[in-house]
Amino acid sequence: MPMKKNVKRFLLCLFLLLLAFFIWLPADNYTAHPIRFLSNQDTLSGVLNMPKGLPKDSLTLLIFVHGDGALTANAHGYYESIWRHLAAKGVATLAWDKKGVGASQGNWLSQDMEARAQEVRDALKYVRTSQKWRFSKIGVIGFSQGGWVLPLLNTHSKVQLSFMIIVSGAVNWRQQSNYLTTQRLKREGKNAHEIAKGLAQNKADHQFLLQKKNYEAYLAYERKKQATTGIPPRLMTRERYYFVQKNIRADATEGLKRLQCPVFALFGDKDLNVNFQESSSIYRNIFMKYHPQQCVVKTYTNATHSLLKHRHFQKIRPDATFMWKFWLWGEHAFVSGVLDDIRAFALHQKI
Structure with a gap:
């Protein structure tokens, strides 16, 4: 009998925890629209998030560019708190499943950084030629490996952007x-x-x-x-070997010099993936020489590679427990001020 009582108590506690979680979970303040666009003969599947209750022809759009790994459009949930924070002030967001992930065709491990940059150009073309939406400003935000992708956008032709945000970007592979x-x-x-x-x-x-x-x-x-x-x-x-072989020469230096829009570079001082001191110093030196009036570099205290609170979210390879904790914390998982700074830069190009 005591065993049955303990099982019942456990199940009741679990039910109450799940109920509290779903009650506490913030409601989305944006409407998600499925999108599909063509890039190098592959159809990519993603989502465009439009803030609710705001004019649809005067919004800022922020396009999300993934880091390394087989990532879904929402980066397995990591982006969603950022999307909600941005939508609260009228910033729309767009992202897509990497090639070969979710509903997207192709294979992301077959790409070099230039091929990934072409994806971003194709996403921009899709947005700008669409008859459904009009945006007053369009910017891009790249995470980690995305810091090698975004500086390549102007390699072959000029890409018109209102601003660019690079989160935890390394310089040299x-x-x-x-x-x-x-x-x-x-x-x-x-x-x-x-x-x-x-x-x-x-x-x-x-x-x-x-x-x-x-x-x-x-x-x-x-x-x-x-x-x-x-x-x-x-x-x-085999696939990873050829991916690394394609990209081992990656270096963002020359691309950073060519940027022609305001840039905000963010780093965390507890980053285990990227040498934040070295990278932030290189970014600052390049920006001071080539873009002194329009670029910002900021390092956040006690922040991980993902700009989460170091004490609670420092892991090289997040597991299921990490993700549950992250979903429960939501915006509070990020270090203080970082989401406000991203939003401010997207809206006004200053923090």
């Missing part, structure tokens, strides 16, 4: 790889000598990748490393 390696080895308790050895191996790995050898050669290279070190390799899949 190989330097970011070194930073990730350093952070991983520190978490594993390695000393300075062991970290130096790890970085030397990283350099050798980069040199191998730059040779553009096939996947079978890569497997042989990793087997040879294992025979020397005795450490099992962290093997990339």
Whole structure:
């Protein structure tokens, strides 16, 4: 009997928690419209979020550009709190499933950063030629790997944008790889000598990748490393290997110099993915030299790579528990002021 009572109590508590969650969950203040547009012969599926109760011909539109990984239009829920915060002041938002994710055709692992930039150009073309919507301003926001994508938008032709926002953008692919390696080895308790050895191996790995050898050669290279070190390799899949091979030369420096619209670059000082000190310094130096009047760089205290509160949301690979916690916290998961700053810049190009 006591066992049955405990089960009933547990189920009742679970029901009450779920009920409280759905009651507390904020209602969407925007209407989501499914969209489809063509990019390099693939049809991409996404969503355009229009704020409720506001004129539809004088809104600002912010286009979201994903970071790394197989991400859905809403980045598995991460964007939704940002969308609600923006919609409250009349900012529309647009995003799409990455190629091969959700209802989008293609394969995102077959892309280099220029191909991803072309996707953004195609999304802009779709919006501007649509008969359904008119926007007074259009800007883009890129997260993490999106920081390599957005500076490429003007590579082949001028793209007219009202503003650009880059969140936790690295500058150089190989330097970011070194930073990730350093952070991983520190978490594993390695000393300075062991970290130096790890970085030397990283350099050798980069040199191998730059040779553009096939996947079978890569497997042989990793087997040879294992025979020397005795450490099992962290093997990339075939698709991931060719993706890294395509993008290992990525560097945002020249693209940042060419930008022709106001830019807001955001960083978190607890970022485990990107060296925020190095990246923010490079951004500041470029902006001071080439765009002194229209660019802002800001670092947020106790903020993760995703600009969430470090104490509660610091994880390299978020799991199911992390996502439940994030959904429960909503906007409160982000560090203080960051969502207001994104909204202010989207509306007025200043914070």
